[in-house]
Amino acid sequence: MRHLLSTRDLDRTTAVRILDIAEDMADVAQRAVPKLPTLRGKTVANLFFEDSTRTRLSFEAAAKRLSAEVITFSAKGSSVSKGESLKDTAQTIAAMGMDAVVLRHSASGAAATLAGSGWIDAAVVNAGDGTHEHPTQGLLDAYSIRKRLHGAASRGRDLDGVRVTIVGDIVHSRVARSNVWLLTTLGAEVSLVAPATLLPGAIDSWPVTASHDLDAAIAAKPDALMMLRVQAERMTSGFFPNEREYAREWGLSAERFARLDADTMVLHPGPMNRGLEISSAAADSARSVVLDQVTNGVSIRMAVLYLVLSGNDGTDA
Amino acid sequence: MTHLLITAATLLDGSRADLRVRDGVIVESGSGLAADGARVIDSDGLQALPGLVDLHTHLREPGSEQSETVLTGTRAAAAGGFTVVHAMANTQPVQDTAGVVEQVASLGAQHGYATVRPVGAVTVGLAGERLSEIGAMAGSRAAVRVFSDDGKCVSDALLLRRALEYVKTFDGVVAQHAQEPRLTEGAQMNEGALSSELGLAGWPAVAEESIIARDVLLAQHVGARLHICHVSTAGSVDIVRWAKARGIDVTAEVTPHHLLLTEQLAATYDPRYKVNPPLRREEDVLALRAALADGTIDVVATDHAPHPVEAKECAWPEAAVGMVGLESALAVVQESMVETGLLDWAGVARVLSTTPARIGRVAGYDAPLAVGSPANITLVDAAARGDFDLARLHGKSVNSPFLGRSLPGRVMAVVHDGRPTVLEGALLPTEEVATA
Known part of the structure; x- marks a missing residue:
């Protein structure tokens, strides 16, 4: 694997392989010294043109557990705020001898542009590009669902027949996109629930079912319910009237959570708006995998960094 | 001589x-x-063709000479077979006074590669608030006849009504950039299945079509000429066809790139394919070709929009919109219209010379290649064919x-x-x- 830019172009075999390698990485974390020498001598640059704490820390932890050197670049207070372009920043970092660039950028396609530009030779890992994709989030969500369903017997399995419902701001969500492509590639049945303003207009062309009714979706007893974060700016630009109405119609309230099937797991990519899209009753319950997602995120990112940096794979994804 | x-x-x-x-x-x-x-x-x-006439060129001078100048733009025009270009008004300062349009026209005359007909801004500074000195520009040595806020839509219905009426006074025409501004805030590419997959904000066809529908009705109401810039959707074609059938005095242009390229190119995230209006679907391309062949769309205009390398060497949403087109226009029209059997060379002369000259009131192009x-x-x-290269x-x-x-x-x-x-x-x- 040369780069990881999206889940759209991962095939099932490659996706399962990444999840399986992440299983191995998770085992490492159980050891007394949770560290592998695999990427000793390699350097990973975290290029974060957009604020993110969790994803950045997760990639840092992943790189360090593989014994890679890590440097982190955050746009705030950097030369980017002085008008430096993606090209110049990337080339500057590359000139320091980086082997991989983990890129978070507000522009959709930024990772693809960087990988295809010829500006740098380093491997590129997309850590979220605008409203396009966040492939490691999709992978860690798939991993978390598989792990919760199959536990120690997870290795080698796909998600055939698993029913996943994703609720919230689909149209602006890179998390939703990465999940839709990856989960359906793995065989899951994905349904989306959102007001029409927050569903893509061309939703018919996606391999999903879509509806507006969260109560009906809950009654259908999905295996997993993924609540997406609501961005404050969506309200000010009129995608829905206000928080109260959103929470009433599309929030996983304590009352709705009580109606949820006992076997349905609850996911959230974080950070959560408690009381808006998710209640504390749901977030803190035993059916919540929110903290597992964080833990699994490190394993997935270890697997991805390993694949793009070990150079013994030979397949493109 | x-x-x-x-x-x-x-x-x-x-x-x-x-x-x-x-x-x-x-x-x-x-x-x-x-x-x-x-x-x-x-x-x-x-x-042999009559010298080509472009109704829609950005020469960038004055103000953005790092992208293009009157000299370099008219050299590009000549290389592409053009003898007249209409230089759009979005210069800095804006072409909204007699002084600026006369300067641009005289630079063209001095260089000699092509006749430069400046387009006058409809509104002062392209701000969409009050009419610019249309009479002064029409009466200047530049003899402006085409008025446009291109790049921006004259979206205020009353202001457009006044512009249509006032421009009529001077035998001019308003060339509308049909783009409902609120429906296209932050827009990056054609709105549809692909934009939703790529996570790029959509530019919906309705934002163009709703303005064209309103404007043809306004043109009918005040009995004025109206020209629609760079029509890009099948729906727009239907509206223009309907308007012409009603006898409304409307003309329309299509760009070469909208005759050949589709939105699929956006999937590369290569900003060379970022343009406004955006590249559309295959069915739009086919509808535009058919409309050009049957006369619903009157002319091909390049919307030649030069940008420096750095404006395109970045992520798609950060890149400038626009493509250069003067040097490739005739080849693209041949590829999309002649090779497909939709137009013969007389038809090419009609859409790239005779009709644009008539719309722009450029004299001397009404009898192509005729003695006198x-x-x-x-x-x-x-018969030549080859890779289009630098x-x-x-x-x-x-x-x-x-x-x-x-x-x-x-x-x-x-x-x-x-x-x-x-x-x-x-x-x-x-x-x-x-x-x-």
């Missing part, structure tokens, strides 16, 4: 003839004409979506007002073409 003899060129009706040009005018047409001291342009096997007409002639090797670009900017693509046709010679600007496929040097 120059004396030229164009020999054995293929005319628009398919016949072959020699054309003698003297003192800027086609003075004789026939076979076996004697050289008689003329500079001979051997045109055996070449298709001003000598504006483009000679094309229609060597074909002659402006300052290289943001062409056609680089690396195989295209037919090659402009071999151009005569502008009786003087050659291109011979043997190469631009003549600046000193030789300059009139000053």
Whole structure:
């Protein structure tokens, strides 16, 4: 694997392989010294043109557990705020001898542009590009669902027949996109629930079912319910009237959570708006995998960094 | 003055003839004409066209000379077979006063590669608030007849109504950039399945179509001429067709890139394909071709929009919108319309010369290649084909979506007002073409 830019172009075999390698990485974390020498001598640059704490820390932890050197670049207070372009920043970092660039950028396609530009030779890992994709989030969500369903017997399995419902701001969500492509590639049945303003207009062309009714979706007893974060700016630009109405119609309230099937797991990519899209009753319950997602995120990112940096794979994804 | 003899060129009706040009005018047409001291342009096997007229060019001077100047833009025009370009108003300062339009027109006249007809801004500073000095620009030495806030839509219905009425006073036309601004805030590409997959904010067809529908009704109401810039959707074609059937005095243009390229190119996130209006679906491309063939769309206009390399060397949402198009326009029209059997060369002359000249009130283009007409002639090797490469670009900017693509046709010679600007496929040097 040369780069990881999206889940759209991962095939099932490659996706399962990444999840399986992440299983191995998770085992490492159980050891007394949770560290592998695999990427000793390699350097990973975290290029974060957009604020993110969790994803950045997760990639840092992943790189360090593989014994890679890590440097982190955050746009705030950097030369980017002085008008430096993606090209110049990337080339500057590359000139320091980086082997991989983990890129978070507000522009959709930024990772693809960087990988295809010829500006740098380093491997590129997309850590979220605008409203396009966040492939490691999709992978860690798939991993978390598989792990919760199959536990120690997870290795080698796909998600055939698993029913996943994703609720919230689909149209602006890179998390939703990465999940839709990856989960359906793995065989899951994905349904989306959102007001029409927050569903893509061309939703018919996606391999999903879509509806507006969260109560009906809950009654259908999905295996997993993924609540997406609501961005404050969506309200000010009129995608829905206000928080109260959103929470009433599309929030996983304590009352709705009580109606949820006992076997349905609850996911959230974080950070959560408690009381808006998710209640504390749901977030803190035993059916919540929110903290597992964080833990699994490190394993997935270890697997991805390993694949793009070990150079013994030979397949493109 | 120059004396030229164009020999054995293929005319628009398919016949072959020699054309003698003297003192800027086609003075004789026939076979076996004697050289008689003329500079001979051997045109055996070449298709003769009237000099091409572009209704929609961004020359960038004054203000953005790092992208293009009147000189470099008109060199690009000549290389592409054009003898007239209409220079859009979004310069800095904006072409909203007689002084600025006269300066731009005189730079064109001085360089000699093509006649530069400045387009006047409809509103002061393109701000969409009050009318610019339309009368002064019309009455200036630049004799402006086309008025446009191109790049911005005149979205205020009352302001557009007044503009249509006021411009009528001077036999001008308002060229509307049809884009409902609120429906296209932050828009990056055509809205549809692909934009939702790529996570790029959509530019919906309805944002163009709703403005065109409103504007043709306004034009009908006040009895004024209206021209629609760069029509890009099948729905827009339907509205223009309906308006023409009702007798509304509307004309429409399509760009070469909208005749050949589709939104699928956005999947590369290569900003060379970022343009406004955006590339649309295959069915839109086919509807635009059919509309150009049947006359619903009147003209092809390039929307030549040069940008420096750095404006395109970035992530898609951060990139400038626009493509250069003067050098590739004829080749793209040949590829999309002639090779497909939708237009013959007389049709090409209609959509790229006669009709745009009529809309822009440019004199001397109503009788193409006829004895007595001003000598504006483009000679094309229609049988040529090759990869469109950097060597074909002659402006300052290289943001062409056609680089690396195989295209037919090659402009071999151009005569502008009786003087050659291109011979043997190469631009003549600046000193030789300059009139000053």
